[in-house]
Amino acid sequence: MPKETFKIKTLTDNNRMSTQELLQFITEKINEGYINFDIDACGQHNIGGSSWAKDRESKLFFTLRNPGQRVGAMALKGTKIVVEGSAPADVGWLNSGATIVVKGDCGDTAAHCAAGGKIYAAGRVGTRSGALMKHDPKFDSPEFWVLKNTGSFGFEFMGGGIAVVCGWDCDSLPSVLGSRSCVGMVGGIIYVRGPIQDVADCVEIKSLDGQDIEFLENGMAKFLQEIDKSELLAELTNWQEWKKIIPVSQDExxxxxxxxxxxxxxxxxxxxxxxxxxxxxxxxxxxxxxxxxxxxxxxxxxxxxxxxxxxxxxxxxxxxxxxxxxxxxxxxxxxxxxxxxxxxxxxxxxxxxxxxxx
Ligand code: SF4
Ligand code: SF4
The missing domain is CATH 3.30.70.20 (Alpha-Beta Plaits)
Structure with a gap:
């Protein structure tokens, strides 16, 4: 099995590889045994998500620049995707277990329908992010970590999973969750730091308990390390500044x-x-x-x-x-x-x- 990283440039002499050509090429190389890819993309969609190792065991690793939509869509456990910079809409759509790191902003609908794995965003994420996240109890809960804020209508119809919105560098915003977040939310938890307003009335906002703090303490250092921001650890771990949002109970x-x-x-x-x-x-x-x-x-x-x-x-x-x-x-x-x-x-x-x- 080749150990070296396979480098792909998707634009040569003004000839751009189509999404289909790129994904087929990646599959060919995986079948030859490559598991590490470094890709200069040119807006191609679905990179990383639709690929898996032939033996279904080996971990795949992608480093990407300039990807198109749906980075890591439906990506499987064992896959890791690192985007050096920002990524457009649908990052980690229906993520099924991969770790996806975006070292910039994410477009709209990041983590939409995510069912497993971890998505780490080093900047802001767009509107409707976290909508329809879900948790199948047979697998680990999906996680969605955001350093800054989300656009409006986030976490609509969220049914499970865990989101963490750190509200860093958001002092001028009236709400780090935009407007009308959590409409129809019936499951999961959103941890949030910073001002929030205009949240749907199907949820309640509570203080953290010991279990919440334990989860955040365990995950925060890893998140910041993945996005190259470890220096923010002390600033983001003052738990008095955090709240959690959960759906109202059936009794209520x-x-x-x-x-x-x-x-x-x-x-x-x-x-x-x-x-x-x-x-x-x-x-x-x-x-x-x-x-x-x-x-x-x-x-x-x-x-x-x-x-x-x-x-x-x-x-x-x-x-x-x-x-x-x-x-x-x-x-x-x-x-x-x-x-x-x-x-x-x-x-x-x-x-x-x-x-x-x-
Ligand atoms: S009351 Fe009985 S039938 Fe109605 S939803 Fe509850 S369990 Fe189901
Ligand atoms: S009982 Fe009510 S909820 Fe059930 S099928 Fe009839 S109208 Fe619909």
Whole structure:
């Protein structure tokens, strides 16, 4: 197996390698046994993510300059990618275990859908970064470390994983998370240092506990070392300056407005086009209820923990509970399947309501 680093220049005499040519070339070289690559890119996409060693065991190492979008997208455990400078959108999209270090800023949607591995950004990251991060408990939690700040709408629908936003060099910003962060966040943790505002009300902001500090202490030195900023360790480890953001608990949610009430009384008025259209604010019943439903929900009491998540999330207020028995009112139910989707114990299942045509 060649030990030396394989160098690739993707622009020669004004001839630029396409993304496809570059990725195929990398694969050929991996098949010859190379595992270390040094690439002068020219905006090619997906570098590092779609490559893996032939034996699926060897670690791959990429040093990149001037990459295009989706550096390390879907990259596997054992891969390490270091970008010498900044990188555009989708860094580490759906990262599946790689370590990705960007020694500058990241464009929009960094760490979007990341499911494993570690992403280290030495600068700012753009809008919608960290959105849809998730954690499969069979694997280690994905981590996303940012030295400075994120753009707006970060961490939307985050379902798991850990993000750390250090807020360094952000003194002039009103919020190191931009505007409207954490909308729809249902899992994971965001550690943040510096001012934050306009965070969605589905999350709560708390002080750190001992476990949080232990995690940050263990990870911070490594992060700063990877981005060549070890001198900031003392400045960034004053834990009094840090907070954590987590989703509100189910208990807290159950005290809030049920989805059915929100849908009927608030959704359209406050909705995304509410300011721009003239509307009579009537919610039309387009999906059929009763016998017209395509699917109907069936409840099985086995495993039910009486958490009321189904009841609180039914958009038609069709579910009721009496003595821990849950029923769906067929005249209200529209067969949307939300009860099946939200129940943590798989008590609801949707069955076909199609009639045999004789
Ligand atoms: S399918 Fe479930 S969530 Fe949807 S309307 Fe019927 S009972 Fe409610
Ligand atoms: S969501 Fe599932 S477990 Fe919770 S009350 Fe409803 S049926 Fe029971």
């Amino acid at each position: 949610k159950s005290k809030r407005m049920p989805v059915s009430e929100f849908r009927k009384n608030h959704w359209i008025k406050g909705g995304i086009f509410g300011d721009f259209i003239h509307d009579d604010f009537v919610v039309y019943k387009l999906p059929a209820s009763g016998e017209g439903r395509v699917h109907i929900p069936v409840w099985n009491k086995e495993n039910c923990v009486n958490c009321k998540i189904c009841l609180n999330n039914c958009p038609e207020n069709a579910i009721s509970e009496e003595e821990k028995i849950y029923t769906s009112d067929s005249e209200k139910c529209i067969g949307c399947g939300i009860c099946e989707a939200v129940c943590p114990k798989q008590c609801w299942s949707m069955t076909s309501n199609r009639k045999e045509i004789s």
